[in-house]
Amino acid sequence: MPSNFFPFTSVSVHPNYQAGHFVQWQIDPFFKKPGPYCFTLQASETETFSEVTWSKAVGDSFFAIDDSNLKQTLNQNWYYRILLVDGNKNQYLSNVVGLGQILGGTHKFRQGAEVMRIEQVTQRFTGQAGWLLKLRTFGAVDASATDPVSGAVVSDNRTSYGTHLVGGYYAPIAISWRDLTVQESRLLNGDGNGTDEDEVIEGRMIGYPKLTGKDIVVQTRTDKRFTVDKVESTYIPGIGFCVVQIFSGIAIPVTDTVYSIQVPK
């Protein structure tokens, strides 16, 4: 039975006719229900979800990919929603998102989907391989690293990596971006506190997965890790697809515990 509590703060869908449409969601950080969490992507041909045509369980994740390849034309609209089941078997449903709910009809949608395809092709030829470590914003608290009274993080260990949640980050997801600018400097700290190394990259990647501050992007060829600082998103007017994200990535010192997170090579 679905609960009245509504933990989803955003759900978005991005068209990808090759790998599958990308559905991403965010959960309210105050969502404190016990895990394990299981997210399921549900699809329907009607916006009211009178009938769930198919569903796909994705476990504890922040995204799902509709790789069913059922929607290859614009004649038939799919609608998506997310079902969250917590450790107590409570169920929570997200709002409904779809690819065809665009004012102005399918013409605009086709334009938007084509712009995204071009960006994808550009990334394929000019981008560099990397991984995204998406910061967890809700879930089980790492009691060994957290102050029991205030809940503040008191440790920088290798189970929560300086966050207060077990695991710290979701499993790595493959991404691609291209560097627009790279700035590097190494200076002695004026106050005497060691040496400051600033390496700031400005990267351009496709509009999904949506980046937020404190996410980590990993450069595969160097294993260098960057914390996402600022994100500038460009949307297609009237459609709402995020086409491009230009982000500032700040190099993380190699002594940081996040370097102990293994990513595929």
Added chain:
Amino acid sequence: MSQLELFPERFSCNPTRYVTPTQREVAINGRYEMPLTAWNVQNLIFEFAQDHLLRNPPKSLGFVIDQTYSLDPSESQILLGIGHDWQDRKVGSCPAFFVFRDDIQYNAPTMGQNSGVNDVAESEKKKLYFRGMSCSMACIGKTVGFCEQLAEYMKIPYVSYAEVIQRDFKLRKFRVTGVGKPQQYRATPGVNNFIIIINMQVWFDEGFVLKRDDLKIKTITREIFDGCLARTPIQLQ
């Protein structure tokens, strides 16, 4: 005599602190003495921190700090360094401690007059002349709670053993004067580490030289080779 030969423990990753024949000779002949200069007093504070980190790992004192310190920089998960000292391995490290000093103030408590213990035969006049110096220890951690723990951990030897340090090293005064508030420290902008400064005040005599005989009753290790005197050369190997 190079610094490397005098202070092998600072340059070597050998935790057994092997004493070379050259060092032993220097120690036995008593050629080494340490004037109390600003640099050396700062080094004393550095070495207390080093000993504290090696002998009392943070976890053993109940702190939720998994990282450990080692004399081998490649193994150490905690950085301890002197401020304003460029070293590649210190770039952006965290957690980290940095020791640095502030201005020196001179104080002449006898107001330029003699101290009353003049040596007439040698035509010596003795005056008291003190140097006061603030020394600081910067504690840098990834989160504010973590940084608070680092500062709490690192202040222990200086607060608990202030009088012992003062007595053993012939300092006029050694005190922890305060622990600063946590502040955002952007060694790498965007990586919001935090910093807490432990402030210490040291007063010592101008021109005072610490010799190895002065350290016979010391209770805190300071490696100026008096430790090897009690042993025979065979035992040292």
